Amino acid sequence: MGLSRRDFLKTAAVGSAALPLLGFSTERAYAEASELKIARTTETRSTCPYCAVSCGVIIHTIGDKSKNVTPQVVHVEGDPDHPINRGTLCPKGSSLMQDILNERRLLKPQVRRPGSDHWEDISWNQAFDEIAQKVKKTRDDTFIEKDAQGHTANRTPAIAWTGGCTDTNEFNYLVVKTMRSLGVTYLENQARV
Numbered sequence: 001m002g003l004s005r006r007d008f009l010k011t012a013a014v015g016s017a018a019l020p021l022l023g024f025s026t027e028r029a030y031a032e033a034s035e036l037k038i039a040r041t042t043e044t045r046s047t048c049p050y051c052a053v054s055c056g057v058i059i060h061t062i063g064d065k066s067k068n069v070t071p072q073v074v075h076v077e078g079d080p081d082h083p084i085n086r087g088t089l090c091p092k093g094s095s096l097m098q099d100i101l102n103e104r105r106l107l108k109p110q111v112r113r114p115g116s117d118h119w120e121d122i123s124w125n126q127a128f129d130e131i132a133q134k135v136k137k138t139r140d141d142t143f144i145e146k147d148a149q150g151h152t153a154n155r156t157p158a159i160a161w162t163g164g165c166t167d168t169n170e171f172n173y174l175v176v177k178t179m180r181s182l183g184v185t186y187l188e189n190q191a192r193v
């Protein structure tokens, strides 16, 4: 039997109108259809890493936290409880998910050796070891105990520290303590957290 488009729409309209009469509740079906994608996510509060305004964000991750499940970020939004941005984000912050889920994102340490034309993957342990050795050598080679007038200086002008805007006050406190103990005087970060 052929069914015209008009007949089909009529039948569908009558059918859906008749569902409640037949004892079917359409409310649950509509509620299911409108469930938000963040309904079953884990919320993690963080800070937008892009600029010194340091807006608060909520990162929504899906996954049941089992050992063999890789959590998947499905949404990032402004944190309405954050005193700086109160839920708002600028266009850059609104695109934060593209920063998290990006095939070009660097997930491991790399080094480009002197004279080399390419970056080499190294382990975290190797990166820590090499950084520590270079910091020690640079400090020892450049340490100034007294300035030209004979005043005690105890500093190295060859090392600088720069931090990111997601660094907390506590982290920066430790950074300053550590860097000052090495004699590093050039410190800056954009953290206002």
Ligand code: SF4
Pocket (backbone or CB within 6 Å): 048, 049, 050, 051, 052, 053, 054, 055, 085, 088, 089, 090, 091, 092, 093, 094
């Ligand atoms: S959301 Fe925009 S204004 Fe806020 S910290 Fe990120 S880049 Fe800066």
